Amino acid sequence: MDRRQKKTRQAVYDAFTSLLEKKSYSNITVQEIIDRADIGRSTFYSHFETKDELLKALCTEIFDHVFSENLSRERTHDFSGTEKNIEGEITHILYHLQDNRSYIRSILSSESGEIFMRYFKEYLEQIFDGELDRSASDIPKEYMLNHMVWDFAETVRWWMNNVSYSPEEISRFFFRTTLGSNLKKDFS
Amino acid sequence: MDRRQKKTRQAVYDAFTSLLEKKSYSNITVQEIIDRADIGRSTFYSHFETKDELLKALCTEIFDHVFSENLSRERTHDFSGTEKNIEGEITHILYHLQDNRSYIRSILSSESGEIFMRYFKEYLEQIFDGELDRSASDIPKEYMLNHMVWDFAETVRWWMNNVSYSPEEISRFFFRTTLGSNLKKDFS
């Protein structure tokens, strides 16, 4: 990729995230992003069609990083030899999220949070889908899957504003409150 | 209140909700609301400062209706003689929400959904706050309270798009998946 493109993209991301720390998503104008990134107006629009597209791109970039190992392991059907452990995976994801906290906090603390959460849940569905015990319960499995996804996503959202807990603690909270009996293995 | 004001307010609410059924919140312009409500431009702005204020007012109106009995019972410390029953209350709330489904669905199916959910959760916190067993668990009570509020709010959101279940069924789903042991009484 052209060095200039990379530079421009990064400048936009930096400008955008720093603005998100100061004001809400809908109050940020494209012009402000342009000014702060110090790029030409038409340059911005040659990279991103709208402000929403920019946010989407930023979310995708964060999640591709956060979930990279998990999803690749998923795709390769776990031939790695290491036993797949859902609680370990969750903790691992939490560590990645912790690394990106400054970004994520600012995205979450505004209306853009919903967009972030939507993408987040899409990734989480892939993680949890295989972990559900689909036979045991008389509760609809679509409900159960959604339940786990919401619960984890909201746990993370809460965590981002309650920093004092470790990934391990958060993981424990999650597994203690989301019924263990809904998982293939019981973690209660 | 002046009859004209009431009429204007209702016209705006009607125009707004009907627009929400067709397009997303951020794509609705104030001008469209004005045109559909068939009122003067300055009239709208004398009632609502912004589009966000309008949404907020609409949410408040819906929730004041949905939660009216619950909160008044709360406030009067339940001298009504009837035993307070959290599961019954939940089912009752679900019936009210079912009555408003057409409104709520359209609000939820857009970015305005987050605003709706935020207000919804504020009301739910009042309902659940007194029901938590604060001594039993080693999990932070703020986490537990949030957990129950999210879970119920998201259950409702899911329900609004999966109509085929009754309030009683939804109530059961909720109490089966949210650990009963977190409540003062065990409903498992």
Place this chain on the structure above:
DNA sequence: TTTATTACTGAACATATTGTTCGATTACGA
């Protein structure tokens, strides 16, 4: 019924934002 008050109207206005276009300039990689 009369009267004072209050709400509504709608045109006009200033301001701001969006997204596009295009010719000129600059940086890139091969």
Place this chain on the structure above:
DNA sequence: TCGTAATCGAACAATATGTTCAGTAATAAA
């Protein structure tokens, strides 16, 4: 070095926002 590709930025049309104000109509209360 040279062709390609990215950037620049001014100018533009198109919309949307929120305010103002003088005129009109409905309302409640006396």
